[in-house]
Amino acid sequence: MSKVRVLVGTRKGAFVLTADGKRDKWDVSGPHFAGFELFHVKGSPADPNRVYASQCSGWFGQLIQRSNDGGKTWEPVGNKFVYDGVPGTHQWYDGTPHPWEFKRVWHLEPSLTDPDTVYAGVEDAALFRSTDAGQNWQELSGLRGHGSGPNWQPGAGGMCLHTIILDPSDPQRIFVAISAAGAFRSDDAGATWRPINRGLYSKYIPDPTAEVGHCVHHIAMHNSRPGVLFMQKHWDVMRSDNAGDSWQEVSGNLPTDFGFVIDIHAHEPETIYVVPIKSDGEHFPPEGKLRVYRSRTGGNEWEALTKGLPQENCYVNVLRDAMAVDLLDKCGVYFGTTGGQVYASSDAGDSWAPIVRDLPAVLSVEVQTLT
Amino acid sequence: MIRVVLPPHLRTLARVHGDVELEVEGSVTLRSALDALESRYPVLRGTIRDHVTHQRRPFLRFFACEEDISHGPPDAPLPDAVVSGAEPLFIIGAIAGG
Numbered sequence: 001m002s003k004v005r006v007l008v009g010t011r012k013g014a015f016v017l018t019a020d021g022k023r024d025k026w027d028v029s030g031p032h033f034a035g036f037e038l039f040h041v042k043g044s045p046a047d048p049n050r051v052y053a054s055q056c057s058g059w060f061g062q063l064i065q066r067s068n069d070g071g072k073t074w075e076p077v078g079n080k081f082v083y084d085g086v087p088g089t090h091q092w093y094d095g096t097p098h099p100w101e102f103k104r105v106w107h108l109e110p111s112l113t114d115p116d117t118v119y120a121g122v123e124d125a126a127l128f129r130s131t132d133a134g135q136n137w138q139e140l141s142g143l144r145g146h147g148s149g150p151n152w153q154p155g156a157g158g159m160c161l162h163t164i165i166l167d168p169s170d171p172q173r174i175f176v177a178i179s180a181a182g183a184f185r186s187d188d189a190g191a192t193w194r195p196i197n198r199g200l201y202s203k204y205i206p207d208p209t210a211e212v213g214h215c216v217h218h219i220a221m222h223n224s225r226p227g228v229l230f231m232q233k234h235w236d237v238m239r240s241d242n243a244g245d246s247w248q249e250v251s252g253n254l255p256t257d258f259g260f261v262i263d264i265h266a267h268e269p270e271t272i273y274v275v276p277i278k279s280d281g282e283h284f285p286p287e288g289k290l291r292v293y294r295s296r297t298g299g300n301e302w303e304a305l306t307k308g309l310p311q312e313n314c315y316v317n318v319l320r321d322a323m324a325v326d327l328l329d330k331c332g333v334y335f336g337t338t339g340g341q342v343y344a345s346s347d348a349g350d351s352w353a354p355i356v357r358d359l360p361a362v363l364s365v366e367v368q369t370l371t
Numbered sequence: 372m373i374r375v376v377l378p379p380h381l382r383t384l385a386r387v388h389g390d391v392e393l394e395v396e397g398s399v400t401l402r403s404a405l406d407a408l409e410s411r412y413p414v415l416r417g418t419i420r421d422h423v424t425h426q427r428r429p430f431l432r433f434f435a436c437e438e439d440i441s442h443g444p445p446d447a448p449l450p451d452a453v454v455s456g457a458e459p460l461f462i463i464g465a466i467a468g469g
Binding site for chain 1: 378430
């Protein structure tokens with residue numbers, strides 16, 4: 001029988017939630033690395049027992065943890081992230097040049113085919129890769145070396161590379177997103193990059209249609225259609241049908257198109273999910289109602305999913321890496337909140353129930369479907 | 372033999388209980404003590420000082436014999452009481468709530 005393993009990163013540790021295919025009874029283990037921020041925990045598609053975790057702390061800096069048994073036991077691996085060459089500068093909040101400084105790993109993306117290869121998206125924005133299961137890290141510096149680098153600037157949360165998407169149909173193609181530089185694509189396995197932000201419109205930068213400077217919050221891709229991308233930008237939900245060469249807005253009837261997460265149904269590539277957040281100044285759901293919105297049309301037409309979710313006095317946020325789906329026949333959808341709840345739906349979003357209610361603020365949610 | 376007191380999270384990370392006892396080759400300085408600590412517990416590399424520059428992480432301090440030696444020269448000899456093991460070298464994390 002299939003099993004589901006939900007990997008949860010929080011402000012004070014990691015948790016592993018497991019259930020059988022019914023997804024109605026959950027075992028909760030953790031906190032792992034209690035007291036540390038776990039920005040991201042993700043398993044290898046090539047070997048589900050191999051799991052990587054980004055553990056960090058304002059006191060002790062960055063650590064990377066690796067598990068070879070599905071998150072039961074862990075061992076620290078390499079934590080040396082050194083930019084390639086002279087790092088140079090990017091823009092600081094006040095527009096002055098600021099040296100590139102490594103702060104933390106926001107996102108870990110294991111290779112689709114090799115459990116020992118894993119990518120790390122870091123703050124200040126750069127992409128690193130390890131090919132020895134996390135022991136050693138090398139920067140793919142063609143990204144930061146893109147000519148626009150000196151113009152990148154941080155969003156309020158820092159200048160983070162938070163999204164890494166590996167194209168299952170083309171091992172040469174990688175997508176990344178950076179707040180607040182935008183989206184980039186490599187067609188040569190990370191050696192060179194180009195911005196893919198045409199069609200984005202951002203009122204908060206001097207040129208709203210600039211090549212870079214957009215605060216992209218998250219991007220999702222369905223493995224069956226790697227040329228189709230969905231994006232939750234700071235404001236606006238966007239769609240690209242040409243691998244990011246151009247984007248069009250699909251916010252449609254959403255109550256607000258600000259938000260962080262976006263994800264796609266495991267078996268219906270036109271069914272997408274977002275969690276609208278009131279605004280960039282008020283990071284909580286509109287009207288105090290926690291609603292997931294689902295579009296079955298690839299955007300523009302959205303329905304509110306509310307069954308089982310709090311519909312009054314709810315003022316949590318759902319952060320950019322805190323939604324995931326499983327691969328079971330009835331697609332499960334999961335998301336975590338800054339209030340410490342992890343909600344699960346075993347019917348593609350029609351109804352929801354909390355797996356846990358009182359974790360530390362949730363930073364990330366990933367799901368492994370195990371057979 | 373010198374003694375080093377680690378913050379609780381670093382004890383967990385290094386899988387040690389209580390004080391760490393270290394043999395330090397040559398002159399016992401802050402730098403040589405940290406070199407010995409990291410050599411014995413490689414997992415601590417990068418958690419106390421930067422991998423490359425060896426700059427102290429900003430939320431950590433080094434105390435010895437009731438003095439803050441964080442801003443002193445790293446190659447200055449540590450106090451005799453630390454060198455003899457009578458007093459420990461403290462690695463202290465900034466206090467914080469939350």
